[in-house]
Amino acid sequence: MSELRLSSIETRGVPGKKRYAMVIDLRRCIGCDACMTACKAEFDVPVGVFRTWVPYRVVGTYPNVRKHFMPRLCNHCDDPPCVRACPVGATYKVEDGGFVLQHYDRCIGCKACMASCPYNARFMLPKSRTYTDITSVVDKCTFCHHRVTQGLAPACVVTCIGRARIFGDLNDPASEVSRLVSTLPTQVLRPEEGTKPHVFYIGLDRHNSEFGRAVYSPLEVLEEDRQAFNKNHGA
């Protein structure tokens, strides 16, 4: 049955292969945005787009309110719809490690991968950039492939002040991520999409991560922010 359980692209539990994953412990995240900043610095991520971001929701009733943070990034899905949607193979999965990466020189900019990612993890790079010559193609988080392959942790993980982000090989039963995933209740985002995400959340309240009716009647002030953002980012 095992061959039926895994699609050919999946590497979780495949002997001899690494399958990197991130665990995000929401109980520890203080919403300092250091991860966003470290990522921006690591990759010269342009203004207005993000490889990782930390949205929040205010929960509770005044005066007992708090911000509930949920750091986000590409889930480096084990069965990524973005890879199958790309007509020219510009989005691909590295079998050993499970990184979902981009061939920037191949991407034609059809945005099919953006349409197929259920997590909004992808974005279009601007037409001109000051320090980097990769422009007008789709980009996303790489799980810091260049660092991980040299034995370093991703930039966001290293910088996280609350140690809310933990990174490692899920196929190694002795790794910290394996221990956390096997001993604590974790959740992934939108598991019903069949993508098999590899970012696991501890302490995620699905009530806060789902669309909810707030989408239909968002707070006026947030809608103004949204319109201003779209105006300044060419939507």
Add this chain to the structure above:
Amino acid sequence: MGDFNIFHHMPWSSTYSIYFFTIGISAALFFMSTLSWYREEFRPLRASAFYLSFVLLAISGLLLISDLSKPARFLNIMNPAYLNFTSPLAWGGLNLLSFGAVSVAYFFMMRKNDEGTSRKLAVLGSLLALGLPIYTGFDLTVHQNRPVWNTPLMPILFVALSLVSGAAVASFLAGGKSEKLHVMLRRFMLWSAGAVGAMLISLLGTTAYGGSGQELTFMFMTSGALGGIFIGVGILLGTAAPILLLLAPFGRQQGGMMLAALLLLVGGMALRYSILVGGQIVQTYF
């Protein structure tokens, strides 16, 4: 998340809906030209429908290429080393190219008055033309996370939309040339618009009774600005009204048919636009 500090865009802009519109008409017009080899009443459309189909194919290609953020790289889609056949876009690219090649060959064979080859090319071209609305439907269907798009209806709905818009354009091309053609085109419009209407009803039903993303999408598509375009222009003005008009005695006259054709074209564009945009709204909040 309900509250947010980062906002997301819809990846596919309205250019795609114009492309869906023009390529659908192009495919259906080619089919009308093919019919002319087998049904005498379509004879007046043979050349005119084909020429307009070809012009629309060229416009569609340009629209598609200009919407790429790297237009000069569109040739990558023909590179066998790159092609990824799990993507409907790869199939669509090949379908478009082969349809274009067959259209060119058909043009020359018609000019040479080579009836045998023209007939064969017409049939081949029609099969490829059928593939165009089917692949555009699949382009949307395969995104399992998108309400409205991710239904098996999409490819069939796009075929019906292609026929309805193509027949509407053909009725303008036909003018008052032939009474028999007039009758056939009216039937085409009526049946394909009826099929579109039936599919829209089931689409609305499954979307309204779907999961949270679908239910919210239903609310977006049936209220506010998009509701006006989808329900008002697409369904009522652009599908229901022309069906009623075509059934009425006035719809059997040329003036009535032209009016119905115009409404169907406006409706066809509105439906394509609202389906494209509707499937993308909710996720911009995720």
